[in-house]
Amino acid sequence: MRFLSKVTLAIAAMALIIGFSVSVQAKEWRGWNIHVAGYPNTVAMDKFAELLKEKSGGKMTVKMYHSGTLGSQPDAIEQLRIGGIEIGNFNLGPLGPIVPEANVVSLPFIFKDVDHMWRVLDGKAGDIINEGMTKFGIVPLAWYDAGARSFYNSKKPIMKPEDVTGMKVRVMNNDLYSGMISALGGNPSPMAFAEVYQSLKTGVVDGAENNWPSYESTGHFEVAQFYSMSQHLIIPETLCVNAKVWQGLSPEDQKILKEAAVESAMLQRKLWKEREKASEEKVLAGGVQFNEIPDKSGFQAAMKPVYEKFLKDNPNLKTLVETIQNTP
Numbered sequence: 001m002r003f004l005s006k007v008t009l010a011i012a013a014m015a016l017i018i019g020f021s022v023s024v025q026a027k028e029w030r031g032w033n034i035h036v037a038g039y040p041n042t043v044a045m046d047k048f049a050e051l052l053k054e055k056s057g058g059k060m061t062v063k064m065y066h067s068g069t070l071g072s073q074p075d076a077i078e079q080l081r082i083g084g085i086e087i088g089n090f091n092l093g094p095l096g097p098i099v100p101e102a103n104v105v106s107l108p109f110i111f112k113d114v115d116h117m118w119r120v121l122d123g124k125a126g127d128i129i130n131e132g133m134t135k136f137g138i139v140p141l142a143w144y145d146a147g148a149r150s151f152y153n154s155k156k157p158i159m160k161p162e163d164v165t166g167m168k169v170r171v172m173n174n175d176l177y178s179g180m181i182s183a184l185g186g187n188p189s190p191m192a193f194a195e196v197y198q199s200l201k202t203g204v205v206d207g208a209e210n211n212w213p214s215y216e217s218t219g220h221f222e223v224a225q226f227y228s229m230s231q232h233l234i235i236p237e238t239l240c241v242n243a244k245v246w247q248g249l250s251p252e253d254q255k256i257l258k259e260a261a262v263e264s265a266m267l268q269r270k271l272w273k274e275r276e277k278a279s280e281e282k283v284l285a286g287g288v289q290f291n292e293i294p295d296k297s298g299f300q301a302a303m304k305p306v307y308e309k310f311l312k313d314n315p316n317l318k319t320l321v322e323t324i325q326n327t328p
């Protein structure tokens with residue numbers, strides 16, 4: 001009896017210790033970020049972690065893993081959905097193949113400019129996109145800015161659609177982007193972000209497309225020196241949390257999480273504007289040959305089959321596409 005109670009006590013003590021460490025561990029979330037130190041998203045995610053800890057009195061904490069150390073973006077999205085990681089900063093491009101509603105923002109030229117994108121996200125279309133993500137296990141907390149993406153390559157300035165003909169262009173993993181390059185007569189090459197530098201350098205691809213800060217932070221500008229202002233894609237990014245984690249939180253903790261995310265997004269958007277300018281200046285000083293594309297109508301017209309295929313595959317998203325296009 002005495003022996004038994006000792007054993008029982010020991011087991012109870014162990015269970016307490018395990019239970020305690022599990023609950024502590026459960027709060028030490030893992031956050032995925034693809035960008036390097038000093039990038040607006042990296043700084044903002046660190047701020048998010050700091051705010052979360054502070055506002056929750058240390059109850060909720062997240063350790064950030066930057067520079068894609070926890071894997072590529074498509075893998076990380078899957079990981080977040082199944083709870084392998086709890087927090088992520090995802091571009092809606094690689095989310096599109098999983099969440100149909102989120103894919104509408106990847107239709108080339110759907111937004112008139114970045115301000116138009118913000119007006120859309122703040123309206124009904126934004127709610128529909130958010131609900132779409134939630135259905136797939138991803139709860140969006142706030143939007144990050146990722147500016148507009150333009151083409152760059154190692155061969156020549158792009159002025160008209162025909163200039164893309166025959167070019168091998170890296171795209172993010174999303175059929176819409178492959179369709180976009182094919183519609184311009186180029187050869188799309190879907191590839192993880194981390195592989196693009198070497199591929200450009202060794203000529204595996206001729207070009208890629210991205211915003212100023214990513215073109216600069218990755219060093220792509222050193223190996224692909226023609227940057228042509230097509231601004232064909234304006235894709236927002238989300239700071240998000242695994243749905244089960246979210247549902248397991250009290251309303252007070254959900255509020256704290258959301259507040260920390262929104263504050264982090266405000267900081268990110270401010271830093272983004274600054275970095276866009278700084279990156280542009282840095283690459284131009286680094287020898288990049290930059291050109292405007294005064295008339296983009298040829299590029300826009302070439303996207304007709306991309307839209308047609310998308311709406312054929314997703315007839316239920318026609319209204320959402322129209323809502324975006326009709327948002328002033």
Ligand code: GTR
Binds near residue numbers: 073091192193
């Ligand atoms: C960046 C974006 C990343 C990633 C990358 C890419 O602009 O912030 O999340 O999507 O582009 O081209 O893969």
